[in-house]
Amino acid sequence: xxxxxxxxxxxxxxxxxxxxxAVLAQPNHLRAxxxxxxxxxxxxxxxxxxxxxxxxxxxxxxxxxxxxxxLDAVTLLPLISPPFTTAISIIFSFGPRGLITYxxxxxxxxxxYGLTSTAFSEVLTFFPIAYLALRPMLSAIDPNIEGMAxxxxxxxxxxxxxxxxxLCIPGLANSFLLLFAASLxxxxxxxxxxxxxxxVLPTEAYLQIxxxxxxxxxxxxxxxxxxxxxxxxxxxxxxxGRGYYVTISGKSSAQTPFDSVAPGARxxxxxxxxxxxxxxxxLYLLLLYGSLVVALGANHAWTLVHYKVIFTEGMKAxxxxxxxxxxxxxxxGLFGILVGYLVARKSxxxxxxxxxxxxxxxxxxxxxxxIAYLIAFNDPPVMLTGTALVIIACYVFRYGATGIRxxxxxxEQVDRGLEEASRGLGASSATTFRRVTLPLILPAFFxxxxxxxxxxxxxxxxxxxxxxxxxxxxxxxxxxxxxELSLGPAAAFSVFVVVVVYAVIALVGLALRLLRxxxxxxxxxxxxxx
Amino acid sequence: MNAAGIKxxxxxxxxxxxxxxxxxxxxxxxxxxxxxxxxxxxGPSGCGKTTTLRMIAGFETPDEGQIAIGGEDVTGMPVERxxxxxxxxxxxxxxxxxxxxxxxxxxxxxxxxxAELERQVAQVLGLVGLAGYERQFPNQLSGGEQQxxxxxxxxxxRPRVLLFDEPLxxxxxxxxxxxxxxxxxxxxxxxxxTVYVTHDQEEAMAVSDRIAVMxxxxxxxxxxxxxxxxxxxxxxxxxxxxxxxLVPGVVRAEAGDWLEVEALGQCxxxxxxxxxxxxxxxxxxxxxxxxxxxxxxSGATVLSQTFLGEKTEYQVSCGGEALQxxxxxxxxxxxxxxxxLQFPEDGVALLP
Numbered sequence: 001x002x003x004x005x006x007x008x009x010x011x012x013x014x015x016x017x018x019x020x021x022a023v024l025a026q027p028n029h030l031r032a033x034x035x036x037x038x039x040x041x042x043x044x045x046x047x048x049x050x051x052x053x054x055x056x057x058x059x060x061x062x063x064x065x066x067x068x069x070x071l072d073a074v075t076l077l078p079l080i081s082p083p084f085t086t087a088i089s090i091i092f093s094f095g096p097r098g099l100i101t102y103x104x105x106x107x108x109x110x111x112x113y114g115l116t117s118t119a120f121s122e123v124l125t126f127f128p129i130a131y132l133a134l135r136p137m138l139s140a141i142d143p144n145i146e147g148m149a150x151x152x153x154x155x156x157x158x159x160x161x162x163x164x165x166x167l168c169i170p171g172l173a174n175s176f177l178l179l180f181a182a183s184l185x186x187x188x189x190x191x192x193x194x195x196x197x198x199x200v201l202p203t204e205a206y207l208q209i210x211x212x213x214x215x216x217x218x219x220x221x222x223x224x225x226x227x228x229x230x231x232x233x234x235x236x237x238x239x240x241g242r243g244y245y246v247t248i249s250g251k252s253s254a255q256t257p258f259d260s261v262a263p264g265a266r267x268x269x270x271x272x273x274x275x276x277x278x279x280x281x282x283l284y285l286l287l288l289y290g291s292l293v294v295a296l297g298a299n300h301a302w303t304l305v306h307y308k309v310i311f312t313e314g315m316k317a318x319x320x321x322x323x324x325x326x327x328x329x330x331x332x333g334l335f336g337i338l339v340g341y342l343v344a345r346k347s348x349x350x351x352x353x354x355x356x357x358x359x360x361x362x363x364x365x366x367x368x369x370x371i372a373y374l375i376a377f378n379d380p381p382v383m384l385t386g387t388a389l390v391i392i393a394c395y396v397f398r399y400g401a402t403g404i405r406x407x408x409x410x411x412e413q414v415d416r417g418l419e420e421a422s423r424g425l426g427a428s429s430a431t432t433f434r435r436v437t438l439p440l441i442l443p444a445f446f447x448x449x450x451x452x453x454x455x456x457x458x459x460x461x462x463x464x465x466x467x468x469x470x471x472x473x474x475x476x477x478x479x480x481x482x483x484e485l486s487l488g489p490a491a492a493f494s495v496f497v498v499v500v501v502y503a504v505i506a507l508v509g510l511a512l513r514l515l516r517x518x519x520x521x522x523x524x525x526x527x528x529x530x
Numbered sequence: 531m532n533a534a535g536i537k538x539x540x541x542x543x544x545x546x547x548x549x550x551x552x553x554x555x556x557x558x559x560x561x562x563x564x565x566x567x568x569x570x571x572x573g574p575s576g577c578g579k580t581t582t583l584r585m586i587a588g589f590e591t592p593d594e595g596q597i598a599i600g601g602e603d604v605t606g607m608p609v610e611r612x613x614x615x616x617x618x619x620x621x622x623x624x625x626x627x628x629x630x631x632x633x634x635x636x637x638x639x640x641x642x643x644x645a646e647l648e649r650q651v652a653q654v655l656g657l658v659g660l661a662g663y664e665r666q667f668p669n670q671l672s673g674g675e676q677q678x679x680x681x682x683x684x685x686x687x688r689p690r691v692l693l694f695d696e697p698l699x700x701x702x703x704x705x706x707x708x709x710x711x712x713x714x715x716x717x718x719x720x721x722x723x724t725v726y727v728t729h730d731q732e733e734a735m736a737v738s739d740r741i742a743v744m745x746x747x748x749x750x751x752x753x754x755x756x757x758x759x760x761x762x763x764x765x766x767x768x769x770x771x772x773x774x775x776l777v778p779g780v781v782r783a784e785a786g787d788w789l790e791v792e793a794l795g796q797c798x799x800x801x802x803x804x805x806x807x808x809x810x811x812x813x814x815x816x817x818x819x820x821x822x823x824x825x826x827x828s829g830a831t832v833l834s835q836t837f838l839g840e841k842t843e844y845q846v847s848c849g850g851e852a853l854q855x856x857x858x859x860x861x862x863x864x865x866x867x868x869x870x871l872q873f874p875e876d877g878v879a880l881l882p
Contacts, residue, residue, distance in 0.1 A: 144622035147589055150609045151616040152636030152687060162635075166626045 029204060033224055036184060036200040039115065040228075043122045043183035044176040050123060050276065051130020051175060052168070057273045058131075059138035061266050074277045075128035077284060080501045082458045082475050083188035085494045086121045088487060089283035090193065092290050113195025121189050124280060126182045130175040137171040138164075156262050177236040184229055185365030187461040188475075192482055201225045202367040202461065209371070209465065222368045229365050284498075291491035306492035310477075314493060317477040322500075324388055324473070325456035328395040332452030333445045335396050336403015340444065341437070343404070344411040345419075366461030369398055374465045388471045391463050398462060399455040403448025410441050443512055450508040457501050533565035533723050534600030534690040536586060541595030543581050555581040557747040559595070563691075563725060568717055570726045570734040573744035573770070579727045580695055582744070586725060587693050588612050600690055615684030615722075619696040621676045623668040629655070629679050630664035636687035654686040657716065674705045681713070685720065692717065694726040698733065710737050731771050735759075743767050759818075761879050768816045768881065775817040775853045776881070781807050791815065791880070794849030794871075796829075800878045807880065816879040819843070819856040824863065827870020832863050846871065 054075060058068050078086065094117065141164065149159040187202035194200055205221040261269065291307070293300045310318065343354060373394050414437070422432040460475040467476050474493055481490035538561040547553045556578040563569045571579035584590045586597055588609030596605050604612050624632050633651045642650070655661050658678040668676055677697060684692060697713070698706045714737045717724050728734050734741050735755040742752045743766075751763045755771075762768035765776055779793030787802045793815055800815070807813060820841075824830075830848040842862055844855045848871050855871075863869065 142620065142622060144618045144620060145624060147609070148616065148618060148622040148683075149624070149635065151587060151589075151612075151614055152683070153610050153613070153639040154635070155610060158639065163624060163626075169626075 028199065029201075029221060029224070032199040032201050032204045032221075035115075035194075035198055036202070036225070037228065039119055039122070039190070039200060040180045040183040042115070042119045043126060044180040046119065046123045047127040047179040047183075048130045048134075048172055048175045050127040051132075051179075052134050052172065053269065054127070054131045054273055054276070055134035055138050057269050058135055060261050061269060062261075071273065071277070074280050075131050076505075077280060077498070078125045079128045080454050080458065080498065080505060081125075081284075082478055082494050082497050083125065083186065083460055084192055084475075084478055084482060084490070085287055085498070086124045086283055087189050087192040088290070088482065088490055088494060089286045090117055090121050091487065092286050092491075093283075113193055114198050115194075118190050118193045118198065118200075121193055122183050122186060124283070125186075125189065126179050129178050129182060133175045133178060134168065134171050137168060141167055156265075174236060177232050181229060181232045181236070181365070184225065184232070185367065185461060187367050187464070188479065191479070202365065205367055205371070206464065209374075222365075222371050225365055226368055229368070287491050288495055290487060291495050293488075295488060306488040307496075309489045310492050310496060314474070314477055314489065317472045317474050317493075318496070320388070320471050321457060321474045324391055324395070324471070325453050327388075328392045328399075328456045329449050329453045331392070332396045332400040333403055333448040335400035336448035337407045337441055337445050339400070340404040340407025341411065341433075341441065344408045345437075366398075366459065366463075367465075369394065370462035370465035373462070387468075391466050391471060391473070394462055394466060395452060395456045395459070399452045399459075400448060402451040403444055406444035406447045407441050410444050411437075414440050446508050446512045450505060450512075453504050453508070454501055457497050533721050535565045535567075536561070536563040536691055536723060536725065537596075537598040537601075538562075538582070538586065539596045539598075541582070541585060541592040541597060543578075543585060543590060544593050554578075554747045556585070556592075559744075559747070559749055561742060561749065561752070563723055565600075565723055566721045568714070568724045568726065568737060568739045570728060570738040570741045571744055572728060572731060572734040572741050574729060577744040578747035579729075579744045581747075583693055583695055583725060583727045586691070587614055587616050613687070613690050615687065615689035615692045617677075617680045617684050617692075617694045617697045619699055621668075621680040621700075623676055623679055623683075625668050627667075628664065629660065629666050629668070629671070632668065632679055633683045633686050636683065640687065650686060654682045657685075658682045658712075673701050674709060677701065677709060681716070685716070685722070689722070691723045691725065694724070694728075696728055697726075698728070699730075706733070707736075713737060735771075743770060745770075762816060762881070765814060765881055768879075773819050773854060775815075775819065775822075775851075777815045777817055777851055777853070779813050779815050781809050781811045781813055783809055789880070794851060796849070798873055798878065799875055800880055801875070807882065811882070814881040816881060817853065817873070819854040820858075821874045821878070822846075822853065822855045823872040823874075824855060824857055825870045825872050828868050830869050830871045832865050832867045832869060834865050835862060837862060 054071060057063070058071050063071075145167075146159050146163055149163045150156070154162065185202065187206060190198070190200045191203045191206070194203065201221060201224060205225065208221055292302055292304070294303050294305070339354065373390055418436055418440075419432050422436045423429070427435065458475060460473075460479065463473060464476055464479070467473055474497055478490045478493045481487070481493070538559055541556060541559045542554060543556045544552050545555050559578070559582050561569070561582075571582060573579050581590060585592050586599075588604065588607060592605065596603055598604060599612065599614075624635065627635070630651055633654060634647055637647050637650060651664075652661065655663065658681050660675065660678050660682065663671070663675065663679075668679065671679065680697070694713070698709055701709060710733055713726075717737075726734075726737060738755065740752060740754055741758055742749045743758060744750065745766050751758060751767045753761075758767060758771045762771065768774045768776065777793050779791045779798075781789050782792050782797065783790040784802070784807075789800050789802050789807060791798050791800050791813060798815070824832075824844065824846070830846050830853075833845040833847050833852065835845075836843045841856050841858045842860075844857065844863070846853045846855050846869070853871075
């Protein structure tokens with residue numbers, strides 16, 4: 001499979017090199033590239049700032065566990081929703097007949113489409129990635145270091161400025177790069193919100209392929225996208241590889257943190273978080289509301305007709321999506337722990353390549369991966385385009401990577417001596433794996449399951465190129481509804497996805513808690529970005 | 531430097547514990563440290579010594595009681611205004627700053643800059659033997675060097691008091707012995723009031739003017755190393771400071787400054803000390819292993835012996851009790867040898 005993937009990229013590259021100069025010659029595409037980079041930068045900065053705000057509040061404000069759980073829940077929502085949910089709600093609120101712009105403020109003829117709303121929506125969608133990356137980092141800073149600075153006479157603000165913030169810079173940079181990459185790859189939000197005035201690369205590539213059936217042009221466009229994406233990915237790998245200042249030493253974390261936030265600052269911080277929380281809650285409630293009324297902005301009578309629509313006309317998409325997710329889930333989980341185990345514990349030829357290829361599959365923008373699969377499986381010998389198989393394969397290989405990472409992280413914590421002890425007691429290699437290693441990496445299996453399922457329910461950028469008449473997906477259906485401006489069913493679909501994903505997450509989380517070995521990876525790895 | 535005394539008055543600190551409910555980390559702790567004095571808080575983990583130290587520093591606020599430094603009440607004063615030097619167990623060096631900036635941090639906070647700042651940092655780095663390390667980062671230093679940077683950073687601001695929280699427990703044994711004498715030398719040279727927390731009794735005895743032995747959140751006994759060793763107030767202190775045989779006995783008679791105590795099937799003369807014991811009272815004798823001597827005779831039997839080079843340790847059975855005896859020099863006596871046991875008249879303390 002890795003071979004085929006490699007071939008896919010090579011052929012992708014081969015096609016592109018000829019087309020690249022032609023693509024770049026078009027001012028329209030050049031503008032799209034510039035727009036993409038601008039959008040990604042804005043989202044990277046704003047999302048990191050917001051994520052840091054939340055992470056700081058959670059780690060330093062001495063919140064009760066309940067309040068931290070609430071923060072977690074709010075940040076979880078955007079991560080598990082289909083990528084358009086905030087976009088739909090923003091149109092509900094600020095669109096031509098939006099609740100706020102039209103009903104409340106009475107502004108007519110307003111356009112939401114453009115950079116501001118796209119960036120706004122992407123920040124809300126992606127800032128949880130920054131939150132998840134920064135929170136453990138902040139908690140891992142030895143409170144004694146901040147206490148020490150205080151005892152040397154520094155005020156709280158000075159400590160924050162000269163100690164806490166500098167210690168977080170590697171994490172902030174890393175989170176910026178993650179968000180930059182996520183925004184660069186995001187295809188759904190700009191498709192809905194960017195409009196004609198603000199073209200970006202992924203949507204251009206999509207239109208090129210689906211609108212003009214120009215596979216070569218689309219591939220060339222996505223190749224242009226590949227360059228900054230790969231650069232960011234490598235930069236991020238390098239940055240993380242350099243190591244952080246913050247080391248996690250078990251000893252000091254037991255210390256009670258100091259009152260590192262002044263009461264006034266704490267209040268302001270919490271107010272900000274509360275405002276964002278309320279905003280997110282508002283957007284999701286609006287989505288729910290929009291799915292339950294005839295036509296938001298025009299006719300506010302309660303109705304279940306949208307749900308009727310999705311469970312009749314949309315039933316096929318729901319069934320297809322659930323079937324694909326149900327098949328991809330166990331395969332992805334297994335794939336994750338198997339590759340993770342092989343890479344972490346066995347040495348064989350091509351080990352590094354295997355790791356890199358599987359990670360690349362995960363790190364590249366979905367549009368590129370989708371097009372790569374499309375090209376690779378479009379011709380003999382392996383003609384899979386249009387079947388469910390190619391979608392499943394895409395999900396398994398793309399999102400199984402989380403399982404790989406979790407497995408490797410878990411195995412790093414597991415002393416090799418454990419396995420050696422088992423072998424020393426006379427157990428065979430297979431028995432050792434079954435009785436010792438497997439139970440220890442079971443959490444990674446469940447984390448992998450969870451991620452593959454979430455992504456199977458919510459992904460669009462890769463798979464939009466892979467659907468066909470016989471196999472379609474909920475997310476694609478939502479997109480169709482959006483472009484037809486039938487927002488009601490789109491909202492209903494989104495609510496359905498959020499509910500199903502939440503339920504499955506809760507189940508997987510339960511399984512994780514029950515089966516979790518002491519010292520296993522943190523549960524945050526369940527979400528692992530992407 | 532401007533040495534200041536510390537006065538801790540009936541300070542208590544409670545924590546809510548998930549299982550045990552409300553527990554006292556420190557209870558009615560009172561402590562007077564004279565200007566320039568070196569006092570150690572010694573005790574097992576969880577005895578409240580670190581909590582007490584952190585309250586003096588200002589990292590914790592006491593629930594009851596007062597703390598004064600240099601005659602000034604600092605109970606409610608935030609840590610950054612107390613002008614203290616603190617050395618953490620894990621050093622808490624700023625990992626993103628080189629050695630120079632680590633040490634200069636407190637001076638920069640005090641708005642010092644330029645040549646004067648460089649002079650003071652250089653001087654204090656010279657004092658701890660780290661001249662030439664200015665550009666290194668903490669993760670490039672050994673444990674001992676990190677310890678010295680932490681020390682330099684704490685003293686460069688000329689603090690009124692210097693506080694140590696188990697500063698040596700992350701070092702290996704040899705370095706520990708070396709660093710503790712360096713800390714003591716430096717403290718004597720700078721004449722700086724110091725409170726030092728450790729769980730290592732030998733370390734405490736090596737560095738301190740006085741030692742406060744703590745247990746369960748309270749100070750059990752406060753005194754010099756000799757006081758604690760010779761005249762412990764209870765079994766806890768006796769067992770925590772050095773090794774000890776605690777032997778039950780009964781007071782039979784009193785004669786002036788002496789008591790006659792029956793123990794181990796013999797009658798021993800013991801100095802009366804300050805205890806008010808009447809004849810008939812049950813007591814415990816504090817017998818240090820090295821104060822007992824094995825002599826030719828009978829009444830005791832060697833159970834086992836361990837040769838340790840400078841001394842030999844024996845397990846001896848006497849009057850139904852198993853006693854530890856340390857003997858310097860002389861022939862090693864094999865197990866089963868019948869011996870006599872000599873008790874020193876002034877080397878015995880009594881506990882009620």
